[in-house]
Amino acid sequence: PQFGNPVHCVRMTRDNLVYVCDRMNNRIQVFKKSGEFVRQFVYEPSTQGSGSVWDLVPSEDPAQKYLLVADGTNNEVRITERESGEVIGRFGRPGRQAGDFHWVHNIAIDAEGSVYTSEVDTGKRAQRFVRMNR
16 A cells, blocks of 8 residues: 555554545555554545545544544545444534534544544634534
């Protein structure tokens, strides 16, 4: 595997896998700490411009079963299964109202599962999304 463009994020999970955001190529690449390639996930492959994988964060559960992926071009957060890469949900849309995004750039999660996002360009804000227990 090769990085076609500059890497945009690097995150390590508790099981010592390294997740790399290759924003411009619309993919997440997964490596062992040794550098050995494990797999990759491609999202919204027809996305042009700034790409579809801007940042990611593993979920707060002990197994880190999910990845939340910030997509600043399509202005959404994608919820994926970490093992398969399958998209199981998403939230956000282009706009300037609460819950909308304008170039969502960074994402974080706290111990209770609240998600924090920040936006660049003229978005210039942070938002907090609270998990609603069912």
